[in-house]
């Protein structure tokens with residue numbers, strides 16, 4: 429393979445180095461293009477731009493492959509658990525039993541948050557969306573751990589922040605729900621595992637491991653694993669770019685939560701259920717919504733369909749669809765919204781508009797159905813996504829800092845007015 433590509437422009441020829449990844453992905457390294465030729469590249473939405481070299485997650489959208497640190501999500505979601513996957517993403521290797529035990533122990537000893545966080549929480553109106561509350565509370569942790577403001581401290585201190593974030597996010601997430609319900613907050617129960625403790629802080633139960641329904645525990649753990657990382661997506665890129673200014677990990681993750689919130693990203697799981705309920709309430713006419721989605725004059729989109737990188741299928745959706753079937757079957761739930769989802773999927777998958785654009789159900793199409801079955805309220809769905817995505821954000825931030833990446837600062841092609849003289853207000 430050639431080591432470089434040639435660019436011809438204005439009578440000159442430029443060599444652009446070609447970079448190759450471990451899975452044979454190839455890229456043009458254009459970092460010196462402007463100084464050589466005066467040209468920059470233009471790529472709205474970064475559809476064809478690599479922002480970094482990363483060793484965390486491999487994704488092949490054409491073949492539906494997703495691997496964390498080389499391990500397939502099919503393997504991890506059936507054989508591992510969320511804390512082990514978190515360790516793998518953040519530190520790069522699968523832990524031994526002793527290492528995983530001490531990681532879990534350390535996390536469970538940091539689940540409490542400072543009592544003053546409660547007064548911040550009390551300041552939010554109960555109608556506040558839990559994602560906004562969560563993002564604010566994560567940012568507020570900088571006030572309780574001011575040393576974390578300096579991301580250039582020792583690896584040990586940075587690791588303290590990493591452990592605190594993993595430990596406290598379920599507490600803050602459950603508390604944002606309690607604020608929504610205007611119920612008193614529940615304190616963590618460190619005798620429970622990670623997901624059990626979260627359910628306890630949300631619903632008061634379980635209070636012991638034996639009360640955790642294994643079906644619920646497995647489904648939740650699987651969902652968290654499937655959401656744990658997804659390479660350079662909108663929120664991960666946000667975390668990296670905020671962190672690239674040497675902002676703290678708490679501030680960077682808080683920004684990541686805000687980026688995830690939007691309905692085109694993590695907020696799609698809430699939007700899917702709202703759309704399905706809307707279809708049901710309007711009499712279940714699926715074709716009407718399919719036609720709306722196809723109408724270019726109508727901004728409506730089929731939520732839970734399509735993905736920037738998956739153009740054949742989303743491997744996460746395949747696993748989650750099976751998990752949704754299992755959970756609903758085992759819990760004996762007959763959800764009319766699920767029937768609508770199945771019919772909608774069937775119609776869309778056979779429609780030329782969706783087929784020709786590679787629009788398939790994505791991870792968020794089914795995750796909401798499971799969350800509903802588990803009794804998690806709709807506006808907490810994206811918070812669940814954030815809980816799952818946290819180790820990915822941490823791993824992306826840590827990699828970016830360890831590689832000492834420069835501040836993220838894209839260029840632009842200016843298309844505004846040329847120079848104009850200021851006109852006094854009396855003469856306009």
Ligand code: CMC
Pocket residue numbers: 473658661691692693694696721722728729730731732733734735736737785787790791792
């Ligand atoms: N319904 C109808 N048409 C769609 C949809 C949809 N859900 N998604 C894309 N299209 C059309 C779009 O109108 C465009 O058509 P045309 O070529 O005729 O102009 C074409 O498909 C390409 O769309 P795009 O917006 O250029 O694609 P993108 O890569 O910029 O957007 C997306 C990807 C996920 C934002 C988009 O598919 C979408 O809005 N989907 C619905 C929201 C959703 O489910 N998001 C969750 C993504 S999975 C969770 C995560 O990882 O964040």
